[in-house]
Amino acid sequence: MQSVQFSMDDLAQLKIMPTVGPVAEAVFAADLLRRAGGGPAFARWRDATSLRLRRTTAVQPAPRTVRPPVAQSAGRAGDGGAWLFDLMEQDAEQGEAATAPDSMITRIRQVGIEPYWPKARAHLQIDREYRCRIMAGGGIERMLSNLHSWVGWRPPTLSIASGRDDVIELRGRGLVIVPSLFIDRPRIFTGQPGEQRAPILVYPTLLDQDAAESLWESAGTEDRALAALVGRTRARVLEALSETCNTSELGRRLGISPAAASQHATVLRGAGLITSRRRYNTMLHSLTPLGSALVTMGSPLPRPLAGHGLSAEQGAAASG
Incomplete structure (x- = not known):
C-alpha cells in the first residue's frame, strides 16, 4: 500500500x-x-x-x-x-x-x-x-x-x-x-x-462495454466528419483545445506558426466554437459548449458518468 x-x-x-x-x-x-x-x-x-x-x-x-x-x-x-x-x-x-x-x-x-x-x-x-x-x-x-x-x-x-x-x-x-x-x-x-x-x-478512466464498442467502431469516422465540416486544420485546432492553452502552445501542438494558430482561432471564435481571453500578454483559448459538443459528438458517456447527467455541453461549461 x-x-x-x-x-x-x-x-x-x-x-x-x-x-x-x-x-x-x-x-x-x-x-x-x-x-x-x-x-x-x-x-x-x-x-x-x-x-x-x-x-x-x-x-x-x-x-x-x-x-x-x-x-x-x-x-x-x-x-x-x-x-x-x-x-x-x-x-x-x-x-x-x-x-x-x-x-x-x-x-x-x-x-x-x-x-x-x-x-x-x-x-x-x-x-x-x-x-x-x-x-x-x-x-x-x-x-x-x-x-x-x-x-x-x-x-x-x-x-x-x-x-x-x-x-x-x-x-x-x-x-x-x-x-x-x-x-x-x-x-x-x-x-x-x-x-x-x-x-x-x-x-x-471508466470504460464500459458500450462505450468501448463505440470507441473502437468510430475510430477515424467522426474526426473525418468534423474535418469535412470545419476543415482539417481547424478540426485539429478544436481537438487540440481539449485543454485550454495560449496561442504559442496551440501552434506547438499543431506544428504550425503562432500567427497561423491565431488566424484559425479567430475564425473559430467568430463561429462561436471557442472563446479567447487575454491574460497578461498572452491570449488563452478554450472550447465553448458548442465546440466541445462538436469534438465529442458520438462519444457515449460511461454508465456511471451518464447516471450523473453530465453531457459534453455541461462538461465544457464546468471547465470554463
Missing part, C-alpha cells in the same frame, strides 16, 4: 489534467497488449492493433516476456517513473510532433493510439470534467474518495493499493491527477529523488 501524505498547501495545489498524452498512452498500451489485459472492453482493440502490428515487417508485436523499454525504467529503484514526466512535458511542448523513445512505442502509437485518439481524448476530457464537477459540488475530499476502487482517502492520507509499501510526502508540491485509457490500475509517479515537480497519479 502506498500512502500519499497531504498538507493544506498540497490540497490547494491539487490539479486534474485531461490526459498524459498519446506517447505516454502508447507506453501503457504496449504493456496492456503484452499481457492481453483490459478484459472484454479492450478485446476489439487488442485484435485490431495486433493485426496491424503483424502487417508491419519492421516492428513485431511486443512479446509477452519482455516489458516495453520505457516501462522497464519505471521499475528501476529510485527512478519513480521519471519517464512519464518527460513524455508529458514533451507532449505539452511539441504536441503532434512529440516523438516516442523507441521504435516499438512509435509503432504502437501509430497503429494502436492515433486511429482512436480524437475519440479517446474526448472520452478522457469527459472523465476529467466529471471529476471537476464532483470537486465543485462536494469538495476535494469527495472527489478523492470516489476516484477509483483501489484508491482510498482518509485525511490527510491518500492510499493506493499496489505491490509497494512506501510513504510519499508531498511537501507542498501538490498532486497532479490524470485519467488514462490504457493504464489498467492506479499508479503514482514521483520522479527522481529530490525533484520538486508534483507527483502524478494516473488512474484508469
Whole structure:
C-alpha cells in the first residue's frame, strides 16, 4: 500500500489534467497488449492493433516476456517513473510532433493510439470534467474518495493499493491527477529523488462495454466528419483545445506558426466554437459548449458518468 501524505498547501495545489498524452498512452498500451489485459472492453482493440502490428515487417508485436523499454525504467529503484514526466512535458511542448523513445512505442502509437485518439481524448476530457464537477459540488475530499476502487482517502492520507509499501510526502508540491485509457490500475509517479515537480497519479478512466464498442467502431469516422465540416486544420485546432492553452502552445501542438494558430482561432471564435481571453500578454483559448459538443459528438458517456447527467455541453461549461 502506498500512502500519499497531504498538507493544506498540497490540497490547494491539487490539479486534474485531461490526459498524459498519446506517447505516454502508447507506453501503457504496449504493456496492456503484452499481457492481453483490459478484459472484454479492450478485446476489439487488442485484435485490431495486433493485426496491424503483424502487417508491419519492421516492428513485431511486443512479446509477452519482455516489458516495453520505457516501462522497464519505471521499475528501476529510485527512478519513480521519471519517464512519464518527460513524455508529458514533451507532449505539452511539441504536441503532434512529440516523438516516442523507441521504435516499438512509435509503432504502437501509430497503429494502436492515433486511429482512436480524437475519440479517446474526448472520452478522457469527459472523465476529467466529471471529476471537476464532483470537486465543485462536494469538495476535494469527495472527489478523492470516489476516484477509483483501489484508491482510498482518509485525511490527510491518500492510499493506493499496489505491490509497494512506501510513504510519499508531498511537501507542498501538490498532486497532479490524470485519467488514462490504457493504464489498467492506479499508479503514482514521483520522479527522481529530490525533484520538486508534483507527483502524478494516473488512474484508469471508466470504460464500459458500450462505450468501448463505440470507441473502437468510430475510430477515424467522426474526426473525418468534423474535418469535412470545419476543415482539417481547424478540426485539429478544436481537438487540440481539449485543454485550454495560449496561442504559442496551440501552434506547438499543431506544428504550425503562432500567427497561423491565431488566424484559425479567430475564425473559430467568430463561429462561436471557442472563446479567447487575454491574460497578461498572452491570449488563452478554450472550447465553448458548442465546440466541445462538436469534438465529442458520438462519444457515449460511461454508465456511471451518464447516471450523473453530465453531457459534453455541461462538461465544457464546468471547465470554463
